[in-house]
Amino acid sequence: MENKKLFYKILSLCIPALILGSNGSVFAQKSVGAKNIVIVHGAFADASGWKSVYNILVKHGYKVTLVQNPTSSLAADVAATNFALERQDGPVVLVGHSYGGAVVTQAGSADIVKSLVYVAAVIPDVGESTSSLVSNAKPLPIIGISEPDSHGNVYLLKTTFRETFASGQTQEKANFMYDSQIPLSVKALNDKVTHAPWKSKPTYAVKPSNDQTMSPLLEDMMYKRAKANITIINGGHTLFMTQPKAVAKVIEQAARAVK
Numbered sequence: 001m002e003n004k005k006l007f008y009k010i011l012s013l014c015i016p017a018l019i020l021g022s023n024g025s026v027f028a029q030k031s032v033g034a035k036n037i038v039i040v041h042g043a044f045a046d047a048s049g050w051k052s053v054y055n056i057l058v059k060h061g062y063k064v065t066l067v068q069n070p071t072s073s074l075a076a077d078v079a080a081t082n083f084a085l086e087r088q089d090g091p092v093v094l095v096g097h098s099y100g101g102a103v104v105t106q107a108g109s110a111d112i113v114k115s116l117v118y119v120a121a122v123i124p125d126v127g128e129s130t131s132s133l134v135s136n137a138k139p140l141p142i143i144g145i146s147e148p149d150s151h152g153n154v155y156l157l158k159t160t161f162r163e164t165f166a167s168g169q170t171q172e173k174a175n176f177m178y179d180s181q182i183p184l185s186v187k188a189l190n191d192k193v194t195h196a197p198w199k200s201k202p203t204y205a206v207k208p209s210n211d212q213t214m215s216p217l218l219e220d221m222m223y224k225r226a227k228a229n230i231t232i233i234n235g236g237h238t239l240f241m242t243q244p245k246a247v248a249k250v251i252e253q254a255a256r257a258v259k
Contacts, residue, residue: 033258034091034114037064037251038084040107042098042121043071043184044156044165045177045238052244057251063088069103071184074129074191081107088112093254096121097240098214099184102130108197114258115202117251120211120237123203123222124193131189137218140164144213153183164212167236177238203228204254206239206247213237229253 037057041047047066057064065084069077081103085092091114096104101121108116122130144164146155156165162174169177205228207219214237223230233239233246240247 034093034255035061035063036088036090036092037062037095037255038067038081038088038092039064039095040067040069040077040081040097040100040103042096042100043188044181046180046182049177049238049241053240053248053251056244056248060248060252062252062255067103069100071099071182071188073185073187074102074106074193077103077188078106082110085110085112091258093117093251093258095119095251098122098237099130099188102191102193105198106193106195108201109195113197113201115204115254116198117204117206117254118223118226118228119206119240119247119250120208120214120219121205122214122218123198123205123226123228124196125225126194126196127192129190129192131186132192133218133222134189134215137215137221140212140215142212148186149183151183152186154186154189155183156181165237167210167212167238168242169238198226198228202254202257204250205230206250207232208236208239209234211237 039050047068050066054064067081067084069080092112093115094104094108094113095117097119098121101118102124104116105124122133124133142160142164144157144160146157148154158178161178166174166177203226205223207230209232231250233243235243
């Protein structure tokens with residue numbers, strides 16, 4: 001009888017821990033294969049734009065790490081991503097936006113990375129670079145990028161910034177994003193990848209319905225070539241800011257599918 005009472009007492013203590021995650025979420029009830037999400041931002045913006053997606057994922061029990069890559073060279077950006085991967089304690093879903101797609105492609109061969117998520121991002125093959133992919137695609141109606149400056153950096157133009165890059169953002173938000181943009185080196189654009197982990201790892205892709213920064217035809221080509229699980233979401237190039245729930249949903253889908 002005493003043993004029976006002890007059993008039920010232990011069970012009563014364990015059940016809440018099984019139902020609730022350490023932060024009080026229902027995460028532990030779900031069958032989730034990866035709890036670690038590493039996000040790599042794209043060119044001209046830093047990781048702070050991912051705050052809304054971050055909040056959703058953390059609320060659902062995920063550990064999220066945001067890489068602040070310098071966009072000075074592919075090697076430097078991959079190094080920053082590798083530093084983040086080394087801090088993880090289990091399987092990782094690696095997410096990249098725009099130019100960040102080249103970074104996660106190069107860094108994604110790490111054993112700890114179990115799946116890749118590309119958000120309005122390039123997916124280069126071995127020997128390809130961001131610039132080679134873009135230059136071989138049909139040009140967009142508006143070219144919103146500057147000529148390289150004396151340091152070999154390019155910027156987005158203010159006159160077309162909201163129309164191309166910050167589509168869907170308020171004018172106030174677009175102004176802030178423009179004034180806080182990070183220079184992108186031509187070197188980073190021209191650096192070629194030497195790995196293509198999307199050929200062997202589960203790959204997911206988010207395609208904006210109205211991308212005015214990257215060619216939709218180029219996105220179609222790359223996503224189909226990678227045999228990615230494609231989700232089309234209403235929005236522009238920075239749709240992770242305007243549609244954070246929809247983007248987070250794709251990332252969580254990738255995490256749950258990890259075996």
